[in-house]
Amino acid sequence: MPVAAKPDLPNLRDNNRYLLDWMKRENRPGTRALDYGCGDGGLVFTAREAGIDAYGAETFYDGARPEDLELIRAFDPESQYVTTIVNNKLTFPDGHFDLVVANQVFEHIHDLTGTANEIFRVLKPGGTLVSIFPLRGVIREPHLCVPLIHRFPKGKLRRVYYKIARSLNPRAKRINWGEGEAGIDKAFWFMDNHTCYRNLREIREIFQPLFSIRFIEPHWLAYRLPGPAKLKVLPGARLAARVITHLGAGTVLLATKQ
Numbered sequence: 001m002p003v004a005a006k007p008d009l010p011n012l013r014d015n016n017r018y019l020l021d022w023m024k025r026e027n028r029p030g031t032r033a034l035d036y037g038c039g040d041g042g043l044v045f046t047a048r049e050a051g052i053d054a055y056g057a058e059t060f061y062d063g064a065r066p067e068d069l070e071l072i073r074a075f076d077p078e079s080q081y082v083t084t085i086v087n088n089k090l091t092f093p094d095g096h097f098d099l100v101v102a103n104q105v106f107e108h109i110h111d112l113t114g115t116a117n118e119i120f121r122v123l124k125p126g127g128t129l130v131s132i133f134p135l136r137g138v139i140r141e142p143h144l145c146v147p148l149i150h151r152f153p154k155g156k157l158r159r160v161y162y163k164i165a166r167s168l169n170p171r172a173k174r175i176n177w178g179e180g181e182a183g184i185d186k187a188f189w190f191m192d193n194h195t196c197y198r199n200l201r202e203i204r205e206i207f208q209p210l211f212s213i214r215f216i217e218p219h220w221l222a223y224r225l226p227g228p229a230k231l232k233v234l235p236g237a238r239l240a241a242r243v244i245t246h247l248g249a250g251t252v253l254l255a256t257k258q
């Protein structure tokens with residue numbers, strides 16, 4: 001029987017290229033990497049093509065996109081590489097991974113303490129977690145693409161503000177939650193049920209009991225903006241990099257299992 005041609009892998013976005021670089025740096029004979037909340041699996045399969053023993057884990061929750069699942073099935077028809085997270089539990093054995101990465105996932109997880117414990121469990125001693133995710137302090141809510149909408153209490157005012165802010169912002173208009181009032185209901189349903197923004201203190205409280213942690217926004221920002229990164233020798237540059245990242249994108253957590 002003829003084998004169906006695999007679709008092309010999507011080009012990785014900048015954050016996932018940054019995480020691919022982490023995977024390449026940590027790649028030695030016998031090492032394994034996990035993309036936690038891997039979406040369409042693009043990073044997992046790109047890493048595998050680069051010779052990295054990479055795996056993915058996904059909840060495939062009701063906010064997930066059907067096209068993500070299609071791509072995963074095309075590259076991994078027997079679910080060897082991408083497995084399902086059920087009740088916050090991973091299917092992998094203890095101490096299985098050298099590196100766990102996650103892009104734009106932790107802000108979707110209500111029981112982040114459970115996730116931290118599970119990632120700790122599957123990491124080898126000395127293993128590393130690198131996770132990029134928005135904090136509560138981020139200016140533009142990344143799913144509705146409207147400034148500070150995640151800080152508004154539910155109600156009429158929030159709806160009016162969303163309509164006005166969206167109408168003024170071409171980028172927000174491009175995010176298609178559906179037409180009219182039903183589209184607005186869907187956008188708010190997603191934000192209210194599938195996001196859970198935290199501040200840095202809360203992230204520390206969750207991860208510090210388990211891991212040795214650092215926040216590496218200057219390292220990430222230098223990757224994303226290599227030109228301005230040349231200014232890092234200036235006094236206050238690291239602080240500026242942190243503030244810019246917190247407001248514009250969130251945080252970059254580096255956690256090591258001791």
Ligand SMILES: C[S@@+](CC[C@H](N)C(=O)[O-])C[C@H]1O[C@@H](n2cnc3c(N)ncnc32)[C@H](O)[C@@H]1O
Nearest residue numbers: 037038039059060061064085103104105108109
């Ligand atoms: C914005 S997408 C990011 C996907 C992928 N990491 C990327 O960079 O393209 C957020 C992902 O988090 C996953 N997710 C949502 N809730 C989760 C949970 N409780 N545990 C693990 N992953 C979750 C979603 O299924 C979705 O794929």
